[in-house]
Amino acid sequence: MFVLLLCLLAKYFVDAGAPTQAAALFGVGAASMLTVFVTQHGRRRKDQ
Template identity: 60%
Template sequence: MPDRDPAPSTAASWVSLPTPVKMEQYERAVPGTAERLLAMLESQQRHAQRVQVMAMRIRIFGYACGLASVLVLAVLAKYFADSGAPTQGAAIAMAGTASLVGTFVTGRLAARRAHGAGGREATPDAGGREPGEVRAEVLD
């Protein structure tokens, strides 16, 4: 699907860690700093993964709701058609189809506006990070 967010890059988050020499300097200045930095990075990574899982669950729930609405409209249209009101049945089927097509078209347009070239979001967050990117930022 083209509207998916890129997965967070574990490699990018480890690259932003200070060098071993800097880590030793931090550790000498404030004992326990290296452990705290790694714990913070792991916590951010777990959070990013939980956010991705929740986004996937919400997307699946949306698909299930869309399928349920299609089934309800189809049953309702068939009921009206079988009850001697084919015009009403056709109207329900067409209105339901038009609303679903409109939902998908506007969803795709919104996704296209939100994503720039190459499937990346056009604007990074306030911290300058790409969506899903996790960094352990350390001041020198």
């Protein structure tokens, strides 16, 4: 869901003539979500 929202927002920025901001928004958003998933997976494995 959040990835779709990031994609749509990035497309809006590209259509508005700001591809650099779109790439930064999508990259930072995707990287932060990936970090959360990896961190949570690591914590679950330590607890077990």
